[in-house]
Amino acid sequence: MNILLLGSGGREHALAWKLAQSSHCSALYIAPGNAGTTQCGTNVDLSPLDFEGIGKFCGREDIGMVVVGPEEPLVKGIVDFFQADAGLRQIPVIGPSASGARLEGSKAFSKKFMERHAIPTAVYREFDSDNFAEGIAYLQQHPLPVVLKADGLAAGKGVIICQSTIEAIAEFELMIQGSKFGEASSKVVVEEFLSGIELSIFVLSDGKHFLTLPEAKDYKRVGEGDKGPNTGGMGAVSPVPFADATFMDKVTQRIIIPTVKGLEEENIDYRGFIFIGVIKVGEDPFVIEYNCRLGDPETEVVMPRMKNDLVELFLAVAGQRLDGITIEPDERTCCTVVAVSGGYPGSYEKGLPISGLDQDTGADSLIFHAGTRGESNGILTSGGRVLCVSSFAETVYEAVDKSRDILEKIYYEGIYYRRDIGYEFL
Ligand code: AMP
Numbered sequence: 048m049n050i051l052l053l054g055s056g057g058r059e060h061a062l063a064w065k066l067a068q069s070s071h072c073s074a075l076y077i078a079p080g081n082a083g084t085t086q087c088g089t090n091v092d093l094s095p096l097d098f099e100g101i102g103k104f105c106g107r108e109d110i111g112m113v114v115v116g117p118e119e120p121l122v123k124g125i126v127d128f129f130q131a132d133a134g135l136r137q138i139p140v141i142g143p144s145a146s147g148a149r150l151e152g153s154k155a156f157s158k159k160f161m162e163r164h165a166i167p168t169a170v171y172r173e174f175d176s177d178n179f180a181e182g183i184a185y186l187q188q189h190p191l192p193v194v195l196k197a198d199g200l201a202a203g204k205g206v207i208i209c210q211s212t213i214e215a216i217a218e219f220e221l222m223i224q225g226s227k228f229g230e231a232s233s234k235v236v237v238e239e240f241l242s243g244i245e246l247s248i249f250v251l252s253d254g255k256h257f258l259t260l261p262e263a264k265d266y267k268r269v270g271e272g273d274k275g276p277n278t279g280g281m282g283a284v285s286p287v288p289f290a291d292a293t294f295m296d297k298v299t300q301r302i303i304i305p306t307v308k309g310l311e312e313e314n315i316d317y318r319g320f321i322f323i324g325v326i327k328v329g330e331d332p333f334v335i336e337y338n339c340r341l342g343d344p345e346t347e348v349v350m351p352r353m354k355n356d357l358v359e360l361f362l363a364v365a366g367q368r369l370d371g372i373t374i375e376p377d378e379r380t381c382c383t384v385v386a387v388s389g390g391y392p393g394s395y396e397k398g399l400p401i402s403g404l405d406q407d408t409g410a411d412s413l414i415f416h417a418g419t420r421g422e423s424n425g426i427l428t429s430g431g432r433v434l435c436v437s438s439f440a441e442t443v444y445e446a447v448d449k450s451r452d453i454l455e456k457i458y459y460e461g462i463y464y465r466r467d468i469g470y471e472f473l
């Protein structure tokens with residue numbers, strides 16, 4: 048079968064690497080991909096948001112399956128676009144329809160969904176220009192810190208944790224009246240701050256059944272010791288030591304089962320990944336957020352840890368046959384360390400030559416590309432997050448050490464990576 052994968056980050060390189068290993072995959076195309084994905088298939092110069100162009104490409108190249116990496120095409124309805132077209136309808140698209148993608152595309156929707164299905168989450172209220180004054184009054188009596196969330200997609204920047212009431216009111220005004228995040232912040236969710244330790248749970252749903260993939264923990268802050276500004280993610284580890292059987296059973300019973308059942312009850316045909324951002328408060332799990340895709344850089348540790356054939360899983364998703372399958376995890380620890388451009392997450396230079404990519408990584412490590420592009424003169428940086436090095440070992444310490452050894456032999460001007468991924472588990 049010919050497969051088309053949409054996206055261009057480290058997540059997509061890890062997915063491409065995994066898809067290309069399947070006996071069901073005859074040709075893999077990645078749109079638009081990066082310099083790393085060309086090791087797994089053929090890059091196609093198409094935007095994941097160009098639904099017409101993607102549809103035509105699928106017809107021309109006899110594509111039998113489309114796998115969607117990022118959220119935006121899902122929130123904007125790529126699945127609905129395929130279903131509305133008689134020539135494309137029979138091609139399974141891995142990812143939810145726009146109605147399911149609202150779990151990520153609208154924080155207000157996801158909060159109401161959790162309320163309807165009694166899924167544990169922070170207490171909240173939603174506000175827009177119609178009940179703006181009520182929102183101010185709500186903030187004036189809200190305990191601190193308080194969390195403000197833009198309702199819509201805001202490129203990962205739409206959550207603000209405010210330490211004072213004055214800051215909260217100023218941000219609230221900026222979001223709703225000042226369109227801080229454009230249309231995405233015309234509605235704002237104000238919620239209680241939960242204090243605990245976070246992890247990322249990945250569920251694959253076929254609309255009726257589900258499988259839980261290996262869990263992961265990502266490291267969002269740019270600086271060591273979790274200091275400094277938020278980024279797209281500086282590293283990840285899997286498995287997560289505190290996610291023991293007792294805790295994961297609570298996650299399954301209180302969160303995953305009611306989520307999958309709730310979607311089915313609401314007639315949302317959800318065939319794709321559900322990424323549940325969970326926080327452990329005391330001994331109990333609460334949902335921080337839903338995403339309608341896999342996480343990045345979590346995918347760079349989750350895919351290597353899965354022994355299953357990914358295309359077989361996706362065929363079972365399309366045929367609603369996930370109940371006959373079990374996930375076979377590699378029991379070792381996998382850690383990924385992300386190398387970023389100097390200055391990231393602020394402004395940074397692109398187009399810098401990268402050396403050291405052709406080294407022998409050994410059997411236990413993998414170099415996944417994120418913001419890279421191939422030119423006639425070599426591979427150049429082309430984004431904030433440039434590369435992820437994932438390594439297997441028996442312990443977090445050894446795995447991070449292996450990735451660091453490889454990164455020490457990679458160079459581009461300004462290269463930076465955290466040396467303490469997984470530090471709290473050492
Ligand atoms: P998001 O953009 O939804 O991933 O949120 C960004 C980050 O904000 C999360 O990963 C959490 O660390 C934090 N966060 C979001 N909601 C809450 C909350 N209710 N309590 C504490 N931290 C939160």
Ligand code: GLY
Binds near residue numbers: 342
């Ligand atoms: N690593 C978090 C995310 O992908 O949103």
